[in-house]
Amino acid sequence: MQPYQQNQYAGAGVTRTAAEVDQGLRAFMLGVYNNMILGLAISALVALGVNKLAVAGSEADAAMRLGGVYLTEFGRVLYTTPLMWVVALAPLAFIFLFSFRMDKMSAASARGTFFAFAAVMGASLSTILIRYTGASVVQVFFITAAAFGSLSLWGYTTNRSLSGIGSFLIMGVVGLILASLVNIFLGSTMLQMGISVIGVLIFAGLTAYDTQKLKEMYLYGNFDGEAAAKVSVFGALQLYLDFINMFQFLLALVGNRNN
Structure with missing residues (x-):
């Protein structure tokens, strides 16, 4: 997904010294990571x-059983x-909202929309706590965090x-989506494993690529304060999606399922 263009929010006539650029870049990237972590x-x-509302405390309180988990009526x-x-x-509705309305959003409204998106995504992700053990989810989350941090730093x-690999990785994402749709009908375990492995690799590459792209956007975009704040939110969205997708593919690959 490419939710912005390099010069879309460029300020007019903004002149910066080397020291101001360096300080501004650190503040910009810190804003990106802070927004992402909050998301x-x-x-x-x-x-x-x-998950707390959906999972029953005991069989007697359950409306039904799904796999190895007892669900409440809400669940x-x-x-x-x-x-x-x-x-x-x-969550896709929010992605489309960002794609079509980003140029008209203020930094504050973009941040609020991003946090609303993160909340909706959390509700969607609650299903992984049904399919996988809690210990497995926590373990894979920290593995993903360590990998993400290392790749983003690099x-x-x-x-x-890394610009040369960007188009290749985005084409890989399209291929992953198509393969996943096909596997809904095939139900192939081997194909799903291949999708998970390739998915981890693609979003690992996108993490490094998107980080470098954000750095270059700030260095060459000549943003004013409001524009930089807005782009930092869209950058946070980009890295958030890289993290979440890498986490989900890695969990599908090595996570322990509930019986």
Whole structure:
């Protein structure tokens, strides 16, 4: 996904010294990571809250059993009726909103929309707490965090241009989506494993690529304060999606499922 263009928010006549650029870049990237971390925290809290409401404390309190988990009536409605598709697809509505309305949003409205998106995504992600053990989810989350941090740091510090792999990685994302849709009908375990492995690699590459792209956007975009704040939100969205997708593919690959 490419939710912005390099010169879209460029300020007019903004002249900066080298020291101001360096200081501004650090503040800009810190804003990106702060927004992203807040988004992840919101998603985690919402996912835990929804899971708490959806999972029954005992068999006697359960409306039904799904796999190895007993669900409350709320959980039954959320995970076994058409409402589950509404919850699953709701984050896409926010992605389209960002794509079509980003140029008209203020920094504050963009940040609020991003946090609302993170909350909706948290509700969608609550299903992983049904499918996988809590210990497995926590373990994979920290593995993903360590990998993401290392890859993002490398993308920020490397002198090697990663622009050449960007189009290739985005084409890979399209291929992943198509393969996943096909596998809904095939139900192939081997194909799903291949999708997960390739998905981890693609979003690992996108993490480094997007980090470098954000750095270069700031250095060459000549943003004013409001524009920089707005782009930092869209940058946070980009890295948030890289993290979440890498986490989900890695969890599908090595996570322990509930019996």
